[in-house]
Amino acid sequence: MPDQSKLFAGKKGVIMGVANERSLASGVASFLSAQGAELAFSHLPDKDGRDRNEKRVRQVTDGLNTKLVAPCDVSSNDDIVGFFNKVGEAFGSIDFFVHSVAFAPVEDIRCQTVAASRAGFLTAMDISVYSFIATARAASELMTNGGSMVTMTYFGAEKVLAGYNMMGVCKAALEASVRYIAHDLGPKNIRVNALSAGPVKTLAASAVGDFSSMLGMNAAIAPLGRNVTNDDVGRSTAMLLSDWASSVTGETLHVDCGYNIMGSPGHALERLGKK
Numbered sequence: 001m002p003d004q005s006k007l008f009a010g011k012k013g014v015i016m017g018v019a020n021e022r023s024l025a026s027g028v029a030s031f032l033s034a035q036g037a038e039l040a041f042s043h044l045p046d047k048d049g050r051d052r053n054e055k056r057v058r059q060v061t062d063g064l065n066t067k068l069v070a071p072c073d074v075s076s077n078d079d080i081v082g083f084f085n086k087v088g089e090a091f092g093s094i095d096f097f098v099h100s101v102a103f104a105p106v107e108d109i110r111c112q113t114v115a116a117s118r119a120g121f122l123t124a125m126d127i128s129v130y131s132f133i134a135t136a137r138a139a140s141e142l143m144t145n146g147g148s149m150v151t152m153t154y155f156g157a158e159k160v161l162a163g164y165n166m167m168g169v170c171k172a173a174l175e176a177s178v179r180y181i182a183h184d185l186g187p188k189n190i191r192v193n194a195l196s197a198g199p200v201k202t203l204a205a206s207a208v209g210d211f212s213s214m215l216g217m218n219a220a221i222a223p224l225g226r227n228v229t230n231d232d233v234g235r236s237t238a239m240l241l242s243d244w245a246s247s248v249t250g251e252t253l254h255v256d257c258g259y260n261i262m263g264s265p266g267h268a269l270e271r272l273g274k275k
């Protein structure tokens with residue numbers, strides 16, 4: 001019998017985007033598992049006959065309340081259908097879905113946006129934006145009793161953040177997709193939101209130029225005077241997925257220690273000893 005004192009007792013869902021223990025999705029997974037959720041995870045397919053990707057993901061998921069770990073490259077329609085079929089077989093229906101996936105060729109993110117290649121742009125939009133449309137559709141088919149979805153975005157969608165470049169364009173499209181999909185799925189009682197996380201040092205973040213200075217600047221400017229942790233992201237994602245947010249849909253929630261509200265350096269000059 002599920003422990004009814006837990007927020008996700010009896011709830012089942014899918015998390016895409018665990019690469020290793022530093023992934024934002026890993027913080028989400030730990031929190032949801034501790035709160036009683038049963039989880040299914042995807043990993044990048046291992047094409048060379050070895051199982052490196054699967055092993056890395058299992059290092060995170062083995063200690064959790066995991067029912068399924070299966071491959072899915074989100075740039076393949078067949079992979080998405082195959083993965084969600086397995087989820088359907090394991091769970092029947094699901095209650096929540098977390099999409100924490102993005103990719104851009106490093107040469108197209110390390111250059112000015114105006115210099116990005118057509119091929120790089122299409123790849124980045126495919127994996128970072130269309131993948132949410134396609135997986136949200138597949139997940140919604142399993143949400144027969146309503147449900148909730150969250151995708152991960154970044155403030156670079158709204159304002160120019162040097163170094164984020166073309167990925168800012170992708171995140172703007174992702175946030176717009178969230179609003180349109182929230183409209184589409186609202187009648188099925190499925191909520192769709194984006195969580196705009198402050199910077200965290202992960203594998204994907206290493207593609208962004210000068211990420212360490214970005215971390216220092218964010219902590220200095222943010223009203224709370226620090227950067228977010230995976231635990232912060234896990235808790236707030238769980239809040240959006242849970243009934244605590246039962247009337248919230250189509251939103252972008254900033255989980256960034258307040259950085260996005262600032263229009264000046266705020267406390268940064270004192271904090272950096274320049275005042």
Ligand SMILES: NC(=O)c1ccc[n+]([C@@H]2O[C@H](COP(=O)([O-])OP(=O)(O)OC[C@H]3O[C@@H](n4cnc5c(N)ncnc54)[C@H](O)[C@@H]3O)[C@@H](O)[C@H]2O)c1
Binds near residue numbers: 072
């Ligand atoms: N780290 C940050 O500072 C930060 C801040 C805000 C938003 N985000 C967003 O959070 C999400 C997760 O990123 P992260 O920082 O945890 O990094 P991460 O590298 O740990 O996660 C990225 C995930 O995308 C997956 N992925 C890439 N291409 C894929 C494909 N073709 N098919 C399936 N999966 C694929 C990777 O396997 C990995 O699991 C991304 O959308 C990212 O833009 C990150």
